[in-house]
Amino acid sequence: MTRYDALTELLDERYSCRQFLPTQVSREVLEQLLSAARRTPSWSNTQSWQIIVTEGDATRKFSDALVEHLASGVPQPDFPFPANYNALHRARRRECGGALYESIGVVKSDTEATTRQFIRNYELFDAPHAAIITTDADLGVYGAVDCGLYLQTFLLAAQSLGLGAIAQAALAAYSPFLHEWFDIPDTRKVVAGISFGYPDETHPINGFRTGRAPLDETVTFVGR
Numbered sequence: 001m002t003r004y005d006a007l008t009e010l011l012d013e014r015y016s017c018r019q020f021l022p023t024q025v026s027r028e029v030l031e032q033l034l035s036a037a038r039r040t041p042s043w044s045n046t047q048s049w050q051i052i053v054t055e056g057d058a059t060r061k062f063s064d065a066l067v068e069h070l071a072s073g074v075p076q077p078d079f080p081f082p083a084n085y086n087a088l089h090r091a092r093r094r095e096c097g098g099a100l101y102e103s104i105g106v107v108k109s110d111t112e113a114t115t116r117q118f119i120r121n122y123e124l125f126d127a128p129h130a131a132i133i134t135t136d137a138d139l140g141v142y143g144a145v146d147c148g149l150y151l152q153t154f155l156l157a158a159q160s161l162g163l164g165a166i167a168q169a170a171l172a173a174y175s176p177f178l179h180e181w182f183d184i185p186d187t188r189k190v191v192a193g194i195s196f197g198y199p200d201e202t203h204p205i206n207g208f209r210t211g212r213a214p215l216d217e218t219v220t221f222v223g224r
Helices: 003-013 027-037 057-070 087-103 111-120 137-160 175-182
Strands: 050-053 129-136 164-168 188-197
Touching (some): 003 137, 027 137, 057 129, 057 175, 129 137, 137 164, 137 188
Antiparallel strands (some): 050 129, 129 188
């Protein structure tokens, strides 16, 4: 197998895991994962990311408090979410959401079931670990871009170690809560969260996959 084949195999195998086993990831494996993720490139090697990783009882205490916060909290992400989606992006989001609901037998018109699935984001899909990624506020959008690169490296490293993971903007939606809970200073901004652990491969929600647009929809070659 070539190195390219190994890379594409890893990319193809990776998916957003939405149901985890309760098994804790050992500190040795956690450090392997985080050591790989820190190899991410960044703007002038600024390495703007700081990572908070929960383990043990801290994970469940955090998710329980976050779910409780949903009842009264208002979404206030440090980085504003898109106000609108164009037709193409709306279609892709609907396709993804439709496949997710279909995998677990939920009809979109069933408000109770879709709300329950929404809350699963904040229950961390029963993951034993959560990671919160923050950037230095002074680095602006490029600090966030670097954190996005870090997130991808983290996800691929997790896959290579037999772990499941899912990147979650949903956690960043309640940034003030995260700042308070984890004592994150105002000089840093929350970019995203990751729920991770060992995947429950028997759960149907982990069976669906999303597609990718062909190159001719996303790439323009310029020869002169």
